């Protein structure tokens with residue numbers, strides 16, 4: 162992988178993705194066996210927004226490679242609270258660590274931060290923007306269950322603010338994938354993502370009902386529709402209810418459909434789905450460690 | 463009516479810039495790009511909705527004692543892609559410039575996305591890539607298609 166930083170999934174070529182996934186496969190076989198890869202490497206975790214899961218998976222990955230992490234702690238307890246700019250924060254932390262993982266509520270934060278540092282920087286979510294390391298583990302999971310070429314995937318839920326969706330859609334343009342986007346009208350893909358998909362000649366359709374495409378899908382990627390996106394509770398309930406998956410929904414799907422979700426879920430996937438062979442979201446979450454090991458390994462090389 | 467006649471509807475200037483073939487109705491935006499609101503005391507003449515053989519109707523902007531910078535030309539090209547910019551010295555056109563859209567526009571537009579890092583008080587200039595349908599924030603990727611001048615950082 163020939164990149165200094167990982168900022169968006171758009172920068173990833175097919176070869177980059179294949180390189181990360183194949184290395185992740187090596188690591189997945191025996192995650193504990195690679196502590197000699199980067200002994201002493203220090204990774205700074207700068208999370209300006211809470212995310213226990215993503216943070217812990219980067220932390221695990223760094224430690225599995227023989228490295229360690231430093232953590233700036235919660236925003237409330239840090240100098241950010243005193244008004245320090247992000248640009249200053251990363252310039253200081255660059256002097257402490259061999260790499261930076263950044264989660265920030267502002268879109269474009271990772272892009273900006275990367276312009277101020279020379280150590281590798283990984284975007285672990287910038288507002289409604291991108292979340293490329295999540296995309297790599299999504300691709301790893303898709304590859305395991307359905308393969309990345311000749312793929313028919315449904316991506317459903319909040320497509321407007323869902324950064325994991327934006328990154329995944331970009332990355333899939335490297336493969337021969339048919340992408341079906343399923344959402345309420347008000348939560349369609351943003352203009353900028355549609356622009357990129359159009360420019361790359363991606364095979365994309367948009368729908369309001371899952372029913373229209375469910376039976377064709379190899380993968381159904383579900384995301385959460387957030388309450389706060391809606392002016393009133395009643396409207397939220399109506400919309401969210403249409404995009405909820407349960408065992409009955411899956412009667413109309415192919416038996417080998419893989420149901421994915423970046424987690425955490427609230428109630429968009431009924432717990433009754435968990436025991437079905439279709440449920441892939443816990444595997445997906447576990448894949449975070451070997452994939453982030455592979456990513457860090459390549460960036461720290 | 464010849465182009466020469468329509469030129470005369472707007473008074474001649476001695477030294478300065480004549481921006482011709484501005485789309486009808488955009489003259490005030492051109493002034494906004496130049497940061498001219500009258501408070502600087504510049505002598506400005508406008509021709510609005512002037513008949514034009516080429517465009518049907520057009521606007522003309524003449525500014526005495528002022529030449530345009532490349533950055534100003536870059537933004538101008540976004541709202542008036544067919545404009546001609548003439549530098550006038552001693553009542554004669556000294557230079558004629560065809561403007562071209564730049565690849566990017568730096569430091570001249572605000573990003574309309576309030577969640578964009580460029581609106582968070584960071585020490586960073588805005589940067590917009592020019593794309594076929596407008597401009598696009600290099601940080602948050604928001605596309606601005608219409609009313610680009612509403613986002614001028616002047």
Ligand SMILES: [Zn+2]
Nearest residue numbers: 573578599602
């Ligand atoms: Zn922006």
